[in-house]
Amino acid sequence: MSQASLAAAASDETMRDEFFWLGEINKASAVINSEQGLLDKQKTPAIAQALEEVIEAGNQPGGERPKKVIEFEPLLIDAGGIDVTLLHAGRSSQDMHATFRAAILRDELLELATHLNATSKTLVDLADKHKDTIVPNYTNGVAAQPNSYGHQLLGHAAGLERDAQRIREAYARIDRSPMGTTVLNGTSWPLNRQRMADYLGFAALVDNAYDASQISSMDEPLEVGAVITRIALHAGNFIEDLLTQYADPQPWMLLQEGGDNTYVSSSMPQKRNPGLLNSTRSDASTAVTLALGPILQMHNITPGMSDPKDVETNSAIVDAGIKVLDKWDKILKALRVDPQRALDELNSDWTASQELADILMREHQLPFRVGHHFASGVVSYARAHDIKPLDFPYDQAQQIYSEVVTAEDPEQPHELPITESEFRAALDPKAIVNNRATRGGPQPAEMKRVLAEARTDLKEQNEWIAKKRDHIDASLDQLDKDFGTLLDTSDDH
């Protein structure tokens, strides 16, 4: 859950902030240590009762929820006397804080994954809707090829799928429990680290005790920063592509006007400023900036220093990424494509000219470079005479062909080997897209396959999120149940 969400949930006792985790750690210490004989069973009920009181008080509206061990313990002592510090066997602020930091980052990553998947789903749905919408695609800032807009969107979805993979990979390294490592070298108490990890819902231990608070604990925010950087950069790339339409006097794609999408200029009556695009790009730059924080915080310090570990700062990085994803989602939902304008632009840019060379080679064995030069000749002539593809005179094409072949490959027949109707068809953007034969291309069969796979990816990612969430929830439920037993005993007295 993001810090923003945490704040919203302040009145909910399940808000999983530092205080919550300090409570859970204490609950688990009580359960495990009393079973193991490390905590006097006689004293356990009173200690458990004191802990329960402190937690309940913190869960009240406006209740105090201290974020540090040294502020939490005094509340416990107030509630149960100095004996409650028997709970502190083999523990330290170092491992307890490292534990809640990992637990909170873990929740943050699951929240991020949820928002990422929501935006990805919108991308895939939009791709499905626009699988047959033919638009110009650009390389090096110049219109290059006709493409299915859905195919283009699936390309962006593939980028986000890799970001989702990175979340899972980062998660696996964060979802490890430092508890029991005390400070640097462990403790002489034979604590059961595995049971503690299980109760707190961690999948693994941070094994080496020095690593736990000195190295791993500094790595974790760095993992998160790297993930957010990717997402924010992807968002910026998408926006910049879309924004070029706004400088075009006849754009083929714009945001639906109104709402927060666009706004009116206070001075220029004709303007509709794409506020949503510009503010999302700025938010993405903010996310990139904040995500540099862990690099700087971790830079040139000795191992274990607290600099990169601040919970609020690190949660703010994830929240900045979530904000970008949510606004990107809003952008996607506001997109309006004008297919006819897109087609006009494709034709006016001769983006289909490569197909001439391809057809001549594929069907008539003309070497590619010769066909390319023929097509270039057609385009040059057309531009010089302001002719659009659909209007190009066939006899002029024949003449250019003959000249090029004569000069470059004189053994070839000098007649243009395609008919006028084949010539016209070759320049039809829609036909080009539909006739693609490439695995991963925009032709209907491949679009169908790739769309299906993208939906499978979304589903698996959702299942992964749910599974991770369920594991944490179930672990904490079990802890509650087992801790309840200590309390029940207490009530018997």
Add this chain to the structure above:
Amino acid sequence: MSQASLAAAASDETMRDEFFWLGEINKASAVINSEQGLLDKQKTPAIAQALEEVIEAGNQPGGERPKKVIEFEPLLIDAGGIDVTLLHAGRSSQDMHATFRAAILRDELLELATHLNATSKTLVDLADKHKDTIVPNYTNGVAAQPNSYGHQLLGHAAGLERDAQRIREAYARIDRSPMGTTVLNGTSWPLNRQRMADYLGFAALVDNAYDASQISSMDEPLEVGAVITRIALHAGNFIEDLLTQYADPQPWMLLQEGGDNTYVSSSMPQKRNPGLLNSTRSDASTAVTLALGPILQMHNITPGMSDPKDVETNSAIVDAGIKVLDKWDKILKALRVDPQRALDELNSDWTASQELADILMREHQLPFRVGHHFASGVVSYARAHDIKPLDFPYDQAQQIYSEVVTAEDPEQPHELPITESEFRAALDPKAIVNNRATRGGPQPAEMKRVLAEARTDLKEQNEWIAKKRDHIDASLDQLDKDFGTLLDTSDDH
């Protein structure tokens, strides 16, 4: 292979630079397309022969090795006439360049992994050597606990093992073939993308054709940058820890003097400057700086732009990381620990005082906070009277104990429940370390287990590297063999 290594290997025909990969791609095009009937079998031998000539010429000492399709093709045409451009069926600079970029980054990552594993091995070997060397460990910049130096080193090795994981994860996303995606939307040629990927040794395809050159190709350098950042930051942390010894008038650990490790001041006769440490830290900052490059290059541009894709720039990032690893390795090999000085420092810092509280709680059920206050009282008294742990008067300890317990937990017996010899033993750093009971702690049994696991990790990582290298080599060998068949046919004519 790093760019630096590439340069060194310039006379070796297997140098895998852009030219090499353009050659391999062309070889694979010839083999696959002729088998598939996309390339006229009659014309294939001559084309293959022209290609072979161009490659051999480039492999000569001082031979021209162009790095771009538009510079490579003219050499082919010179060697074999315009017909060689039949090879260009369904190809583009976009997918060919994206392919050699991925192939080169892939080699770079394997080289990085090799150097990382070498430094990790040195760390683990040194940890083994120092598994019984007791030194102070620091938290928040202050001596905190005695620890096995070997245990501490294994903590650093655990950090590098996570960096190795990240290399493997990044590798999986880079080891994918864009070939066949042409530009943005594929081609009408029914190319066999999978066979091309197999010949080039890729484990997978970049599926979506738009993704291939527009999104994935920009992601890849970002992956690499993030990996290098981690490694460089880890190096900096290690160095800063070591460097604090140099400000200590009686350091317990220094670099072996001489070589490039330390250097003499031109003006101050007493000084030995740890040049290797300072220059490695600076090199690590350089690596972090260069690794920010892909973030900036990819920021706020439209998809597919070439900004983040420059091979030389991206190879330089990996090389900067390799340089850091190599110098870190050298540092490790130059480390000289003085165990007696380390012990003196431990004793002078009362780093063992926590054990007093632990023993009192574990064996005498004294609440931790009471024991902590007793130990604090001992330390305060000792500092005020400049007494070292081994000299602390037992009767003074008894008195402090009695005072603390009276004030804080009066129901406890007021007599210090440990004997003088137990009191002395509790303050023995070596005993503390050996008596740790924590999984992942520095006690001999755990050190043995963790050392063994670290060696297993190293072995598995080496196997992974070897397997990946072998797969590429075997794939290219197969390509050579199959391409040779085309040439043999050619020789028959």
Add this chain to the structure above:
Amino acid sequence: MSQASLAAAASDETMRDEFFWLGEINKASAVINSEQGLLDKQKTPAIAQALEEVIEAGNQPGGERPKKVIEFEPLLIDAGGIDVTLLHAGRSSQDMHATFRAAILRDELLELATHLNATSKTLVDLADKHKDTIVPNYTNGVAAQPNSYGHQLLGHAAGLERDAQRIREAYARIDRSPMGTTVLNGTSWPLNRQRMADYLGFAALVDNAYDASQISSMDEPLEVGAVITRIALHAGNFIEDLLTQYADPQPWMLLQEGGDNTYVSSSMPQKRNPGLLNSTRSDASTAVTLALGPILQMHNITPGMSDPKDVETNSAIVDAGIKVLDKWDKILKALRVDPQRALDELNSDWTASQELADILMREHQLPFRVGHHFASGVVSYARAHDIKPLDFPYDQAQQIYSEVVTAEDPEQPHELPITESEFRAALDPKAIVNNRATRGGPQPAEMKRVLAEARTDLKEQNEWIAKKRDHIDASLDQLDKDFGTLLDTSDDH
């Protein structure tokens, strides 16, 4: 005034936020345009009255203070009807927002300058106090020379004085009025830009109208970021130097314990963690991170985009710098030096050995390199035999001298030409410092001069701040007075 301060001053009508400046701009428009005949004098009183009402309402506790022209104007229309929009002659959100951004950054920079000067003053005062305190100074992380601690502190003060210069330079480029440039190309209204600038307290105009909102307005946050970066890095350097003391078992300088300076470990009784140092270093890294924001926000966008212009974000950068300065100030005030420990450390490190070579060359014409080798020989012998400078046997020195001279400069007399008492005196750190002859050195006469100059710098910087503040205040007072005249007329009705 920082945003934090702004919030605190929310009930104060002089809080200079966006709303305040929109009010002032409107007041100035009313005064200037009515005088110039651009605003109908008949309609002016009602318009002025409406404006006064809106401002007064915003100044009430909890009053609405919109931050944008398009939210401010509706309040004006509510208060005075559509005629109030006659005020908007030749204006735009672009120039009005650019103006309040510059005005707020200007206030922020003055606030920053104030805090910088406060910290600098503490540095200089502390330097005065410690002008005779001799401590080790370090180069390359190793004790190098005895120095006056005051002299060292004045070095840091010199760094901050350069930061103060940078503030003044940045201020000059920010203290320029964009008002009247409307959007991009000005307006057909003959507005008096100079009078507007004068009323708003600006020292100059942004001349070119395109520059105003498209280029200059993006540069300004970048200026501020660069200034904050310097300050934060200086703070980090100072802290890292101080922090090495904490790893020293016998530090010669520490923070006064208690307060927020240091805190007790929850588990380790002996520890006093220098929390203030570590958190200030982290805050400095945060300031550096946030100060990278303007670079990223301005990167690869078209001119004039709003990305780098957000007032809250940019104010937060300055506030982050102010926080660092304030905590640095607290650190300085908490510093406690132990001169005897410092002296012991100096002696134990042979930091005075260079003086031997200097004296031999200065007074006995021994080439420096020979003297350096003699001193090195002494240090090596001493280290090998664990001898401190004050205990070094003179006859051993004589013997080493003879050997070195024989080997390296045999024409020199072979007898050590300084007496035993001269030999001892040469190794006295205090004498070394006092006998420095360098302009800008730590000897008393130079310390006196440099301290006096540092105080003059502080005074001049304070005067500069006061002068800039007074100019703004006086300008706004004049505006209030002239605007009041419009209202008085209004009251006559």
Add this chain to the structure above:
Amino acid sequence: MSQASLAAAASDETMRDEFFWLGEINKASAVINSEQGLLDKQKTPAIAQALEEVIEAGNQPGGERPKKVIEFEPLLIDAGGIDVTLLHAGRSSQDMHATFRAAILRDELLELATHLNATSKTLVDLADKHKDTIVPNYTNGVAAQPNSYGHQLLGHAAGLERDAQRIREAYARIDRSPMGTTVLNGTSWPLNRQRMADYLGFAALVDNAYDASQISSMDEPLEVGAVITRIALHAGNFIEDLLTQYADPQPWMLLQEGGDNTYVSSSMPQKRNPGLLNSTRSDASTAVTLALGPILQMHNITPGMSDPKDVETNSAIVDAGIKVLDKWDKILKALRVDPQRALDELNSDWTASQELADILMREHQLPFRVGHHFASGVVSYARAHDIKPLDFPYDQAQQIYSEVVTAEDPEQPHELPITESEFRAALDPKAIVNNRATRGGPQPAEMKRVLAEARTDLKEQNEWIAKKRDHIDASLDQLDKDFGTLLDTSDDH
């Protein structure tokens, strides 16, 4: 001179690299110290002769030019015996290296200033050429206003003029001599620091000796980085603006084709990729990346560390900035504007609509917001009916006016108060630009004034550069002359 230039000039004896400056420092030491009696006049000629030999040897083609004091001194000793180390009185690698670093950065900044002024001059010349060319200007990514292209270019020139100011400011802080500060605290030798500074052409001393090598020396690269960042970001903004034209199917501005400006696609015959724009943007990102280096190198280290001081690294930052400026210059020279296309685009975007509201308010006292709504109504109607400004039916405008006034300001006369010809004239982009009345606007009178001022700025900056260069050259000439005197004496022997 940039490092690149340095390399080119390797055979030129005036190449001012580290070796050169070590030579000059030694020459100055010889001259000053012998005059002052700190160097035995008897021994001076031989020492001077040895120095001269070492310098001459280094100036030979392929001559050894060591970059460090500890590598330079042995050459001197080889040439003149151990007595030459008498020159080392009161010196250290620290101050000598700090001095050559400042001297080299100083030269680099002058080289940067030269290239900056060259690009600025091209901007101003182009602005002059295009002072009457009317083009669309964009805000928020959308066409906003007609403007003189020359006016827009002068806005960019104003940004570069501020960058030039920053160079001068940074220069003043770098053009200060550390010589004589030895290490940290000066020396007991009464060296004449001012004469040394004068001989080396420095305008001032770094006063405090601790500051010299510990603080100031780390600040200087930071200054340079901040300057380069500004320039590179300005370049990127300019390019992004220009690049939007390439996505426009009918651009009004492009680069002249050919050369390195644009290149042909290997697969798509119709494409002309603006390679120069994209590679310059990438180079700008590289410059920004490298300019972050000093921040990272200086971050979290102790004062004086060598991390940020590497000459080659810091020179590379300036060189990266120079490369960007040179390519920006090339872009400017390649720009081709199509005024008719620009006008068509202006008209198709209704960018002149604000003028309607302005005229109605200025000449007919219609409140701005009412006029704005009238103009909005006209634009909305026009867009709905696909009408261009020049074709808008006047009677429709009358009807919209009447409706808006009736609804919003019923006391106004309901008839559109401007005639049909006035209505048409109001929408003429050229007339709008020419009728601007704003100081700093694009109207001819202001363009003339601002152009003249821009030329004055360029001239003054050139004079500043020349003056600084002359001062250094004259100082070094004087040193050569005075040092020659020592040699002449030598020749007498």
